[in-house]
Amino acid sequence: MSLSARLQLRQSQSLVMTPQLMQSIRLLQFSQAELDRFIEEEVERNPLIEKEEAGADISASAEDLSDSGYRFDGASAEGTDSGSIAEVMDTSLHNVFPDDPGRQATLSPDLTGQWKSAAGGVGAISGSDALDLDSFAAAPVTLEAHIAEQIAFSFRTGEDRLIAATLADELDECGYLRADLAETANRLGVEIEDVDAVLAVCQRFEPVGIFARSLAECLSAQLRVKDRLDPAMAALIANLDRLARRDFVALRSICGVGEDDLIEMLAEIRRLDPRPGLQYGRAYPDEIVPDVVITPAADGSWQVELNSEALPRVLIDQSYVARVSNSPASKEDKTFVSECLANAQWLTRSLDQRAKTILKVASEIVRRQDAFLVHGVTELRPLNLKTVADAIGMHESTVSRVTSNKYLLTPRGTFEMRYFFTAALAAVEGGDSHSAEAVRHRIRQMVEAETAKSILSDDQIVRHLQGEGIDIARRTVAKYREAMNIPSSVRRRREKKARAQAEAS
Incomplete structure (x- = not known):
């Protein structure tokens, strides 16, 4: 057997992820705070990128978002006439529920409040209305x-x-x-x-x-x-x-x-x-800004829209680009401007695609969890990432990234997208399966309804659930109970007895 050197051509395929593609994937899983920090860093690094303040006209911030709004009748989804991302931004969130004060109260103060100009600021009102003292609060004592x-x-x-x-x-x-x-x-x-x-x-x-x-x-x-x-x-x-x-x-x-x-x-x-x-000086948690707002429409369907407070407002300074391009500059300067322009265009496209993907996933969640929005957690249906991914034609990993640290503002409160993905528990007689979250909620309800003289054991909870058509094992009840930090029946009996004694005294 002789050894010799030979030159051969071989063709093969491989998946190569560019740095920009990797960054686009990272953008999907960024929370709102992380996205804001990332954009601030890009603004400092790239002189062609501008970040618009809230309330500004952002019609030029991204390409048209053709599916920026969806309405659901419980069975299908279709795009509305919202057309561009600018029209989504113009939605007035503090009028989401104009005819229902009870639902209005479910919105966070960040979304429902109205900004008032302080004296001397832009748009300030002269006279006695220039400063509204009711809008100020004393600083907490630390x-x-x-x-x-x-x-x-x-x-x-x-x-x-x-x-x-x-x-x-x-x-x-x-x-x-x-x-x-x-x-x-x-x-x-x-x-x-x-x-x-x-x-x-x-x-x-x-x-x-x-x-x-x-x-x-x-x-x-x-x-x-x-x-x-x-x-x-x-x-x-x-x-x-x-x-x-x-x-x-x-x-x-x-x-x-x-x-x-x-x-x-x-x-x-x-x-x-x-x-x-x-x-004194309690550490207040960061306020959650929902990424998507879900509101009931007049015809009984659901309107799913991107939250204007959560969408980043990024512009490319085209006048600066034109000015630099027309001025005499060295080859290195022109190369730098060209790279900055390419990065800025990539950022606007990536943010636009991120918004589309979030809206598409949220729309499918709303379509499948319509009963929850109408009746509450007891009607939460089992759902997994693969089901949503197959329905919208995306990979399961993409849906996983999108649902991480993203929130939906619904008439029933603000929920993380992950909340709607729960395991399934079979029905006793082969009916529709039950959501694990709904079962945990039912266990919590039964425990809260206990008295010191009527404490339910895990076996009794199993019998109650099976009577309601839920096929569940005792070890599953114990696992759910421990996950919710609910003590055993013996400890609950002692604690409720002690609490009743304290209330009586």
């Missing part, structure tokens, strides 16, 4: 400011105030002290006894329980103020781990009390605040 005020009035010397301020800097958002006192004393160059003395004063600050170093210390401080820290209660506080395990038999023995006294003690602990710091 925990830091509340503690700083008490420090100023509680300590005379600058050294003590410095120690107190240093300890205050070590508080977490719940008001617990996470500092090592010896390390703090060493860093400030003071004695550990001085730090202990300052801490003792700080632990008397409002709200009661602040500067505690553990949950037990926090609860003890609140009980001490109420003059309820007797030996039995102190023993209970010292055994919070047993309380977390609901080991009531051992707690009765440790505290030396009967069952009724223990229930009363538990009710008193439940009325305490384990996170006193959260009374």
